[in-house]
Amino acid sequence: MNKGVVIVGAGHGGVSLASALRAQEYTGKITLLSDEADYPYHRPPLSKAFISSDSADDEKKLLLEQESFYDEKQIDLRLGVRVTAIDTANQRVALSHGEALAYEHLILATGARARTLPLPGNDLQGIETLRTLADARRIRQNLANCQAVVVVGGGFIGLELAVTARQLGKQVTVLETASRIMERSVAPEVSEFVTQKHRAKGMTIELNACVEAFIGEQRRVSGVRCCSGERPADLVIVGAGGIANSELAQAAGIECGNGILVDAQLRTSAPNVFAIGDCASHEHAYAGGARVRLESIQNANDQARLVAQVICGSEARYQAVPWFWSDQGEVKLQMVGLSIGRTDCVTRGDPAQGRFSVFHYREQTLIAVDSINQPLEHIQSRKLLAGGISPDKALIADTRVDLKSLLG
Template identity: 70%
Template sequence: MMKRVVIVGAGHGGCSLASALRASGYDGEISLISDEADYPYHRPPLSKAFMSGDGSAQSEQKLLLEPESFYVEQRIDLRRNTRVRAINAPADSVILSSGDILQYDHLVLATGARARTLPIRGSELLGIEVLRSLKDARRIRRSLENSQSMVVVGGGFIGLELAATARQLGKQVTVLETAARIMERAVAPAVSEFVTRRHRDKGIAIELNACVTAFAGRDGHVTAVQGEAGEWAADLVIVGAGAIPNCELAEAAGIVCANGIVVDGQLRTSVANIFAIGDCAAYENAFAGNQRLRLESIQNANDQARVVAQVLTGNAEARFHAVPWFWSDQGEIKLQMVGLPFGSNACVVRGDPAQGRFSVFRYRDDTLVAVESINQPLEHILSRKLIASGLSPAKALLTDTMVDLKSLLN
């Protein structure tokens, strides 16, 4: 009997898995289930280049992860506009929204995460948006064309990327962050301070310790964001308050979940023949002291997809152990990060922030755990090699820019 892998979710992880299976020689059936109408697409441009693009069909074609012909040529049964209604684990099958039943030998959940919304007064008003999908991005781009004043609630990566893009388009932009600094949980104070200063220099208003309490509107459309410290006029509001993993399907099937779908080193869930990858998967991360966590990044989803492809094509030794790395392009700022700063208690700044190019090396005692680079792509690449190799250079060496980072890899 022909074998079948069913993949639920056609984002970066799901699409990468389908491709990796074929590249690894898997000859069975592959069903890739997507609840979106669009062909699988790149997500990073949605908060940046896509917003300032012309909106033509040609520009949207550039977003595609693979051309439409790829799915036919690779015998990947891509089912768009389709939801999985339930998993019947004892029967090794999924029930689709159409009522169809798909049998599987292996099921991979790549269900991703959804944007967190704010359950406060006025949240139902038009003009209040979140960005997770191409459909969201199209709607925001149309709104931006007629917008004069945009408020971003949340000083995280997506919010700041959108803020920088909107400012480049000539919009009045305000960022409201509840914490004492932007990107507080992700980057060192020196990086937060630099990015804040650069955005303010470009004309973006950044309000810290700003607690949003309500949205005000007129005729059903948002007109202002209200907070404990004041009110900010807005005809477009972007809520960037984090994401919630899509675990409901797994939970209903009896799969163990805890802030994500719990998986082991091979990305296997608690139920036989079912795996999970990407933003929805919670795993023990060696680079975070073996804490169980989720990582919302394309690199993480793609790396996990490759591991599952190896497992499903017979590599019993395959394990997920990839160095986490991330990036965020905010106007002229290219922020690249590697490692996880859990437990870090010391920072070493290499380079001069005043020159707009520097890196922050974060240590837990004498162990290098993470590096954040601003407009230093080569230092980022070398830092990835340092952390992957488990090397922790003496802090004094890093402050001396005459010391070549490459020499520290020996």
């Protein structure tokens, strides 16, 4: 008897996989497990539109699918259910309420959790991270009752939240320990441009910041202590990256290492067990074959569709071009590829005009492109990378040359 597909995690990847299986005309049982009480929802708006709005309809707009979708597609969605153990030998998972669930194929879409900082005072009220809808609700409530916000971390989530808080009229300070914001993700030119844009809007951005502790009064945070002094805060948001939720897999004897290790078909070391999305570590062609763990909706959705194909008999392998985005007020940042190992950058356009792209090369090979307010160039850059096309750097720098003409 076909025991069906069990999906652990109902984020973008988990829901996309369930939907893709039905689109592939998979007729077996599909069980979708979520340890959250909320119906599956879109995550990008949590740091922007949802935080800044007080509309009662906002949560309905977040839904990945209407509640009726799961019944219509015969997807057994179980909310508030946690998987406590995986028995790979007998192909069963143990659930938090005591039930054991058999599977033919198990997909781990367990995502990642926000990293916390092991600093003195980190248990004070008013120190938040953002990963879930429940987190966003707390931050929205806190923002309504505070004036000074300190964001620790100048990555995408931290900056998106900082911009939202600033748009709400809050005093905002971003503390970044590196020498520039978004250091691991974008070119120096992009970091500099975005820094200046945010500072022009009244945001304080401190680079090379040394954060020592969180300070508070009556169990609530009142500021952040740095090597150079204290920064007052009614609300502190920590944006220090994510940690893969791989403990469940590791306890089951599945190979892990900065995530759950998977092959080109997203298979883990255990038979009939796959991992997708933020928790999956895979060898990526666009990282020079190095293992990477990508936290993006595109990656989760593309991997979900690939696994659906594999379950239905395909021999397809994961080769999608990675792309990302971050909306920060007037700055629309779009990225494609991975700039790991870049040796050279070429700027196309004039940053002073507020619209430009930076092309990353490894020697003569194009490996990534960062675009600021250039959606068409982003789309064309995705096509260049997908086609393995590395235009001459002089052609890229010349804005008179249409990128479309370089696609061949």
